[in-house]
Amino acid sequence: MSETLELELRCEDADATRRVGAALGRAAAPGTAALLQGQLGAGKTVFAQGVGAGLAAPSVVNSPTFVLVNEHLGGRLPLRHADLYRLDDPDLIAELGLFEAAEDGVLLVEWPERADGALPADHLLVRITPLTDAAGDAAPRRLELSASGPIARAALQAVERAATVLA
Numbered sequence: 001m002s003e004t005l006e007l008e009l010r011c012e013d014a015d016a017t018r019r020v021g022a023a024l025g026r027a028a029a030p031g032t033a034a035l036l037q038g039q040l041g042a043g044k045t046v047f048a049q050g051v052g053a054g055l056a057a058p059s060v061v062n063s064p065t066f067v068l069v070n071e072h073l074g075g076r077l078p079l080r081h082a083d084l085y086r087l088d089d090p091d092l093i094a095e096l097g098l099f100e101a102a103e104d105g106v107l108l109v110e111w112p113e114r115a116d117g118a119l120p121a122d123h124l125l126v127r128i129t130p131l132t133d134a135a136g137d138a139a140p141r142r143l144e145l146s147a148s149g150p151i152a153r154a155a156l157q158a159v160e161r162a163a164t165v166l167a
């Protein structure tokens with residue numbers, strides 16, 4: 001059984017966070033799921049934009065506003081981006097089919113806490129913490145990534161190899 005693999009990075013600005021996401025997008029295999037945790041404005045969507053860029057997804061990754069899941073097709077793998085902030089009935093999670101969404105592509109979930117555990121067991125947890133309360137695009141964040149399961153682990157190993165040139 002594989003143990004949990006962890007990586008901690010400091011990202012000085014939004015582009016640095018985007019580059020970590022892009023490394024994940026480039027490395028992701030079908031079934032890669034990343035759960036993005038952090039307060040409002042932490043940088044979860046910025047990270048998701050990087051993943052989209054790393055997958056060469058043609059559409060812009062923004063917060064899904066009117067739906068809970070946005071699908072970005074046309075990149076190397078299909079990308080599904082969920083934001084569960086407005087999910088107040090965890091029973092609805094089954095209808096979103098997030099497990100199925102993870103199978104053939106890449107799944108990103110903002111506010112995974114709201115899913116009440118109904119998420120893929122093989123996942124990368126990405127915890128984003130602002131290190132100052134400065135506004136703007138250049139305020140440092142701590143990114144803590146931890147992989148549970150073989151798919152997430154392989155993806156995180158690739159991010160780790162790329163990390164030396166990301167900082």
Ligand SMILES: Nc1ncnc2c1ncn2[C@@H]1O[C@H](COP(=O)(O)OP(=O)(O)O)[C@@H](O)[C@H]1O
Nearest residue numbers: 012013014017040041042043044045046137139
């Ligand atoms: N180091 C950083 N990493 C990520 N975002 C940053 C960073 N520094 C400043 N920012 C800014 O913080 C905001 C993060 O917004 P967003 O990604 O939408 O947050 P969330 O999705 O977590 O609510 C953006 O305006 C971004 O430019």
Ligand SMILES: [Mg+2]
Nearest residue numbers: 044045063110
């Ligand atoms: Mg967001």
